Amino acid sequence: MCRWIAYLGQPTHMEDYLYDGERALCGQAMKSHEAKLGVHGDGGGLGWYDRKPFPGLYRNAGPAWGDPNLRELTAQLQGHLFFAHVRASTGAPSIFVNCHPFRCDNWLFMHNGQIGGFDEVRRGLEHGLDDAAYRLRQGSTDSELIFALLRTNGLQHDPVRAIEVTLNKILTQMRQAGVKSAFRATFALADGDNIWAVRWSSDAHAPSLYQRQNCDHLLLASEPIDEHADNWREVPANALVHARRSADGAVNISQSFLFEKVA
Amino acid sequence: MCRWIAYLGQPTHMEDYLYDGERALCGQAMKSHEAKLGVHGDGGGLGWYDRKPFPGLYRNAGPAWGDPNLRELTAQLQGHLFFAHVRASTGAPSIFVNCHPFRCDNWLFMHNGQIGGFDEVRRGLEHGLDDAAYRLRQGSTDSELIFALLRTNGLQHDPVRAIEVTLNKILTQMRQAGVKSAFRATFALADGDNIWAVRWSSDAHAPSLYQRQNCDHLLLASEPIDEHADNWREVPANALVHARRSADGAVNISQSFLFEKVA
Amino acid sequence: MCRWIAYLGQPTHMEDYLYDGERALCGQAMKSHEAKLGVHGDGGGLGWYDRKPFPGLYRNAGPAWGDPNLRELTAQLQGHLFFAHVRASTGAPSIFVNCHPFRCDNWLFMHNGQIGGFDEVRRGLEHGLDDAAYRLRQGSTDSELIFALLRTNGLQHDPVRAIEVTLNKILTQMRQAGVKSAFRATFALADGDNIWAVRWSSDAHAPSLYQRQNCDHLLLASEPIDEHADNWREVPANALVHARRSADGAVNISQSFLFEKVA
């Protein structure tokens, strides 16, 4: 289980979002208020879009709270879209390739959740990857595999459809393998101009997701990064939030529910 | 602030002491029950006496709970005397030279506590080191400096006197610098056959220390590593526990109070 | 490309083999005399059999020459059989799971070489793994995949046959994928009592392997670790060296050629 934040809006320095107070992301890493695992010390990462079309990526396997380079970068870097993530391992080793965000071309992905019975379904899911997605994996997490499945299922062309197809394929594989435990996935995707964020679970316990919106930006977060509860709106379970930055810098936000077209 | 354990007795594998359950040392690293800081993710270390007269040392700056090498070593290594330590930084960077135990010749040292106003007194204390002790420091912690002062003050010849002299010199330096905050020091020293463990503070809040004694060994720990409260005796504040392993392997334990000869 | 040594014989400390002089393994890491890549700074590892039936494992992604823990361990540990390895990456990231030796149950494996066109044949080779071997991989090297194939092909029951079957399967996969570059594999396997070492290539350039034998031990090495050329015998290409330690501690050595029964 993990904690993450995603920002879209006016170009900003990132430091405050990670370090300003005990509720900021690196404070959550040491003591989370809403996570199943209280401590997220198994890695931190940052992905950001600044002057180049493809995003920058920084990942380190140590605790984010004590990483001097992460602190430096968030003080210097600016971005109009950035992801930050702190990791609590559910088994895969603490190495940078298992840290989020993951990147492919101009896309970023980060995740909080777990594929139930991952050992039982991993091979079948990897069998379903196309060759390009098969090769892009560097680590051993279920999170990176979800991203690879999203790529296989047409992320670049129709992200929402890719999300629905991927969730369905994972569920099917779990059912075939007789897995009883849940599949939980609260994740974010970005392509440089858009963020798609999903709060979803196969059971009633979708990992938390909140949003804070103001005049010049949208912030999505596993849990609030400040103590002003009024600023925050909980994203409902099974919802997909789509935020788009238009040419004039305005952020447009829409919310839908996964699989609602099906229903 | 830190958590540590010290063992003297029949040669044993170390694994269970660090990994058997949520109360074992690496469980405490993620969630301590008695520490001011709940999380100790800023490094772990092991010192042990086995087949050689000088102890082995393993230190790593990452969280002990996710360190595969530490787990391996505790499964393979045996020792009749070993120290294990998990660190929560109070400011000094997360690098291996700031991890405990510290070693010099055949001696090991590890510590839980803090010199109040360390920035104010550090230079004066370092000025008081003899040249050999001045050179042995590799990191920037108050803990390593306490060990260097112990060396300067005659550790090899009279450990109890060196402890008392060192505590006094630090207190004097703090007083001269006008430091109001406390000096707390719960630490352990070993030379291969003996452990000296101290629970001490300049105020009423000496960091906790417990001992568990049975037929073939003594275990000292910042907090109990199992849930059987009856097994554990709290070491009183300002006490010094001395444990000695005799040639036949028996462990003899005595307790005194610091500065009692003075008083 | 990598450098490695393998020892079988009287229990010994390992330090001299890694640190005694510029030709010792950690000297080779900084400057090799026979390797295609002169520098092997992308990780080091140690596997050893001592008091337990399964081997201990230490792996670290930094340069072996500057790793204080590796130095400590080789000074303290003893083993009657140990492997040590320094890595020069040919692409896979510098993370501990990509460092050798690899372990499964009571077996160790380490490797110097490369599967030509690995990106082209990896998926096909992974498809051929049995489920247990598929799951044991933690990293992304061709070396770890060779070990997983050896497991799949019956390593525990008939190591020599498993080696021949595995080499053949990899060659077949390369042929089917149209790979023109060579498959080179100079590797060692151990089970606690035996070492099997192979020097092999699909072309005329099998990575080097040497052996030094004396009254109480056998040492195999990518290149000599001392300057006494007379001590060393080059293992011929396509040869397999089998060393067995009997109950009385004597080391029996035999050499054969791969696929000779076939021919």
Place this chain on the structure above:
Amino acid sequence: MCRWIAYLGQPTHMEDYLYDGERALCGQAMKSHEAKLGVHGDGGGLGWYDRKPFPGLYRNAGPAWGDPNLRELTAQLQGHLFFAHVRASTGAPSIFVNCHPFRCDNWLFMHNGQIGGFDEVRRGLEHGLDDAAYRLRQGSTDSELIFALLRTNGLQHDPVRAIEVTLNKILTQMRQAGVKSAFRATFALADGDNIWAVRWSSDAHAPSLYQRQNCDHLLLASEPIDEHADNWREVPANALVHARRSADGAVNISQSFLFEKVA
């Protein structure tokens, strides 16, 4: 001994300077043509001035050639002034606090060289630091101590004088301690608008320094980063190069010799 580059000029991405070819800085790290130690695998660092008055800092103890974060940052970051450095340890451990550049306020410093007999003179030199400089040290290198001495000796007010005073004080200390070996120092300082680079030694073997100047920038380097010898001019021994970026972005360069006013 180390390799470094310093850039002042039009804002630029840094990637090519570190990664474009075998002569670029990370190529030099694996194989230097002019350094006493051929391999510089004990850490890498980057300091840069971009949108903030104080410089950003990235330092990592692993080999620069295999550090994915360093590669990412140099692809994303821009700067009108940046320092990059790869380290070969001459004894101090491989930890990030021993990596260059060092920073204080708006200043950066990096170094190639060695204080002869450092163990003999370290304490005396540290004794001469003012309190602020005494506290800013985090590691144990002679390089960081030189920077601290420069601070003590008035770097912010008169850099050239601070350099001369510092070199003299170190020489005096060495003489008093009876050190016979040389003091060599080829280093660079920056404040955001200026670079001061020094090539100096107490004997005839000042560590190499080159400069490449074109219409929009100046590059200083331990050795050329491309194969076009015509582009490069060797900085003479005992010279100080001062480069200043004016408000219109032009780079003005002047060269003097240390201690020439004295002579």
